[in-house]
Amino acid sequence: MAKTGMVITIGRQYGSGGHVVGKLLAEKLEIPYYDKSLLSEASRDSGISEELFENHDEKPTRSLLYSLVTGIQSRPDPAGMYLDMPLNHRIFLAQFDTIRRIASEGPCVLVGRCADYVLRDRPDVINVFIRADMEHRVARAIERGDDPLHAEDIIRREDKRRASYYNYYATGTWGDVNNYDLCIDSSKLGYEECANLLVSYVAVRERLLRAASSRLAPKGPAEESR
Numbered sequence: 001m002a003k004t005g006m007v008i009t010i011g012r013q014y015g016s017g018g019h020v021v022g023k024l025l026a027e028k029l030e031i032p033y034y035d036k037s038l039l040s041e042a043s044r045d046s047g048i049s050e051e052l053f054e055n056h057d058e059k060p061t062r063s064l065l066y067s068l069v070t071g072i073q074s075r076p077d078p079a080g081m082y083l084d085m086p087l088n089h090r091i092f093l094a095q096f097d098t099i100r101r102i103a104s105e106g107p108c109v110l111v112g113r114c115a116d117y118v119l120r121d122r123p124d125v126i127n128v129f130i131r132a133d134m135e136h137r138v139a140r141a142i143e144r145g146d147d148p149l150h151a152e153d154i155i156r157r158e159d160k161r162r163a164s165y166y167n168y169y170a171t172g173t174w175g176d177v178n179n180y181d182l183c184i185d186s187s188k189l190g191y192e193e194c195a196n197l198l199v200s201y202v203a204v205r206e207r208l209l210r211a212a213s214s215r216l217a218p219k220g221p222a223e224e225s226r
Helices: 018-029 037-046 050-055 064-070 087-104 134-143 151-169 191-216
Strands: 007-012 108-111 125-131 182-185
Touching: 007 018, 018 108, 018 191, 037 050, 037 087, 050 087, 087 108, 125 191, 134 151, 182 191
Parallel strands: 007 108, 007 125, 125 182
Antiparallel strands: none
């Protein structure tokens, strides 16, 4: 049984270990975890080729002209719900719908893909951003197979790519503390302690949410007469 009823979204700098933290958190809370797997879910939901989702995954939008002339490779879509939109918007809105559908089905951890923006109106969502210092991120990037001579350039490029994607589709700014409930430095705490901190934070937020819901619940006749 899940140890929480909350949905947690995680934004992250490249090389900060946000993927690892999110996975550890999901395991500790015993809830589903979505990162790249979200693309497969969106492909199944929308009928759009999974390859297209991968090609556009958290990447800056191409020009409107490019989107209009390239068309779309998709399986038959009886509803035709995305056919009249530019390609990049079809891809984003399909992910948008899948993120909302997944969140509506119960607690989970969602990494990246503007999930915090998509779910911004839900009170049961906690938005987290994971950062780390450059030395830590370079080491992590090299560990993952990036060229040691160009690791820092790769990190800056990937951060810029994620920021461009987020800033285009969301109303906020990627990495801005005002968009998140909690910002954590994984290079200070380590991945395990980041996950443990989030478990505690989730428990507190859930308790406060339940208390607020209880105060707002309609009172019965006996309570009103007191």
